[in-house]
Amino acid sequence: MLPELVIYLLGKNAHREGVRLTTKEMATELEVSQQTISRWMIELEQAGLIDRHGREIKLTQKAVAESERVYLTLRLALEAKRQFNFSGIVIEGLGTGKGFVKMPGYQKQFIKKLGFEAYPGTLNLKIPAGQIEQRLALRTAKPIIIEGFGNGSRRFGSLAAYKAKIFGEPAAIIFPEMSHHGLDVIELISPDNLRRRYKLAMGSGLQVLAGGGS
Amino acid sequence: MLPELVIYLLGKNAHREGVRLTTKEMATELEVSQQTISRWMIELEQAGLIDRHGREIKLTQKAVAESERVYLTLRLALEAKRQFNFSGIVIEGLGTGKGFVKMPGYQKQFIKKLGFEAYPGTLNLKIPAGQIEQRLALRTAKPIIIEGFGNGSRRFGSLAAYKAKIFGEPAAIIFPEMSHHGLDVIELISPDNLRRRYKLAMGSGLQVLAGGGS
DNA sequence: ATTACTAATTCACGAGTAA
DNA sequence: TTTACTCGTGAATTAGTAA
Numbered sequence: 001m002l003p004e005l006v007i008y009l010l011g012k013n014a015h016r017e018g019v020r021l022t023t024k025e026m027a028t029e030l031e032v033s034q035q036t037i038s039r040w041m042i043e044l045e046q047a048g049l050i051d052r053h054g055r056e057i058k059l060t061q062k063a064v065a066e067s068e069r070v071y072l073t074l075r076l077a078l079e080a081k082r083q084f085n086f087s088g089i090v091i092e093g094l095g096t097g098k099g100f101v102k103m104p105g106y107q108k109q110f111i112k113k114l115g116f117e118a119y120p121g122t123l124n125l126k127i128p129a130g131q132i133e134q135r136l137a138l139r140t141a142k143p144i145i146i147e148g149f150g151n152g153s154r155r156f157g158s159l160a161a162y163k164a165k166i167f168g169e170p171a172a173i174i175f176p177e178m179s180h181h182g183l184d185v186i187e188l189i190s191p192d193n194l195r196r197r198y199k200l201a202m203g204s205g206l207q208v209l210a211g212g213g214s
Numbered sequence: 215m216l217p218e219l220v221i222y223l224l225g226k227n228a229h230r231e232g233v234r235l236t237t238k239e240m241a242t243e244l245e246v247s248q249q250t251i252s253r254w255m256i257e258l259e260q261a262g263l264i265d266r267h268g269r270e271i272k273l274t275q276k277a278v279a280e281s282e283r284v285y286l287t288l289r290l291a292l293e294a295k296r297q298f299n300f301s302g303i304v305i306e307g308l309g310t311g312k313g314f315v316k317m318p319g320y321q322k323q324f325i326k327k328l329g330f331e332a333y334p335g336t337l338n339l340k341i342p343a344g345q346i347e348q349r350l351a352l353r354t355a356k357p358i359i360i361e362g363f364g365n366g367s368r369r370f371g372s373l374a375a376y377k378a379k380i381f382g383e384p385a386a387i388i389f390p391e392m393s394h395h396g397l398d399v400i401e402l403i404s405p406d407n408l409r410r411r412y413k414l415a416m417g418s419g420l421q422v423l424a425g426g427g428s
Numbered sequence: 429a430t431t432a433c434t435a436a437t438t439c440a441c442g443a444g445t446a447a
Numbered sequence: 448t449t450t451a452c453t454c455g456t457g458a459a460t461t462a463g464t465a466a
Contacts, residue, residue, distance in 0.1 A: 007287060013291075015291065022449070023451090034442090034450085036440080055449085064292070070221065070288065071285070074224065074285040077227070078281060145350065182372060236430070247462080248432095249462080
């Protein structure tokens with residue numbers, strides 16, 4: 001387990017620079033005795049988790065690596081569970097979606113990484129301002145990266161994708177590196193022509209359930 | 215502190231669904247005795263961190279909330295520390311930078327959120343392919359959002375900004391929602407005309423140190 | 429098989445204090 | 448002042464075993 005003192009020292013920036021802290025100060029903040037801190041410090045030193053030079057305390061690379069392990073465990077468990085629920089209205093695309101989605105350079109990756117071949121076209125959903133916060137939250141989750149490529153004359157940028165469900169069917173929210181939209185529009189791809197299948201016209205309401213994580 | 219057993223159970227998905235695990239199995243994986251697991255389970259139950267129905271174990275909301283607290287502490291320390299070091303060559307902008315940077319709708323936010331009024335113009339840095347990965351990593355860090363606005367006739371999109379240093383001076387990398395550049399070009403703003411101050415011509419080498427987080 | 433109780437033991441804590 | 452030692456006390460752990 002990650003010792004409590006390591007987490008405390010991380011909070012003090014001791015992984016970036018040496019910090020000057022007395023055992024008494026730490027004891028007060030962590031609500032244990034000065035003697036216990038002294039013992040903990042000796043243990044951390046012996047375990048190679050901290051370096052001490054005089055009063056300067058610095059976390060070692062090993063301590064950072066250990067912390068990252070725990071962090072990633074928590075991140076995986078806590079971030080992956082997040083469900084992002086977007087609802088808004090369908091708007092007309094700019095016509096650009098049709099062109100790039102069908103490129104084999106993308107489609108091969110859609111099949112491999114998203115599990116479906118995308119219908120050539122994007123569905124654009126305009127979300128209310130209140131959901132922009134959530135959109136930004138979704139973007140902090142680890143995306144499925146669809147790599148960019150060049151086909152000689154033109155370059156197609158990378159896309160960040162997140163798996164989603166529309167009417168219970170698989171879909172994905174994609175964030176092109178070079179987007180033509182503002183923060184209030186999200187672009188969707190799916191294996192079927194959802195626009196036709198579900199009779200979506202411009203202005204139709206639409207709900208999208210996106211699951212974070214890959 | 216977050217009990218080791220809670221982190222273990224998070225890894226087993228016990229916050230999403232009941233999991234069937236015996237005390238012996240857990241004891242083996244965590245390298246403690248079966249008796250200790252039994253006691254820990256009773257303690258977690260009494261603390262309201264798990265629910266048990268027969269052999270099904272499920273973490274409670276309280277346990278998830280506790281875990282999130284620790285997670286955020288680690289996230290703050292570990293994510294914020296990331297330093298992104300870009301180096302490349304200065305390229306000519308498309309002339310579009312000059313126009314939008316000076317808009318008061320942006321400048322007010324630059325002063326408030328970045329701490330400086332930006333020189334009207336962007337410095338464009340072309341980075342080698344090897345740094346594109348890093349660029350994507352930077353984009354997963356929480357940006358400083360510069361909100362978009364409309365000035366009647368035209369709409370100016372939102373920008374994602376990250377504080378940076380160029381020659382030790384404050385600067386920021388900006389990612390317009392609607393970028394004209396590919397993944398290998400990053401746009402910079404700063405309070406001074408760095409191009410003139412440091413005699414940067416097209417093709418000059420340039421290093422940028424970006425700190426993640428806001 | 430399983431969980432959890434009791435008892436023996438080991439280990440961690442903090443008071444006192446030396447360096 | 449500081450850190451860290453010794454040592455008495457109590458808490459946590461495990462072995463044995465009942466349920």
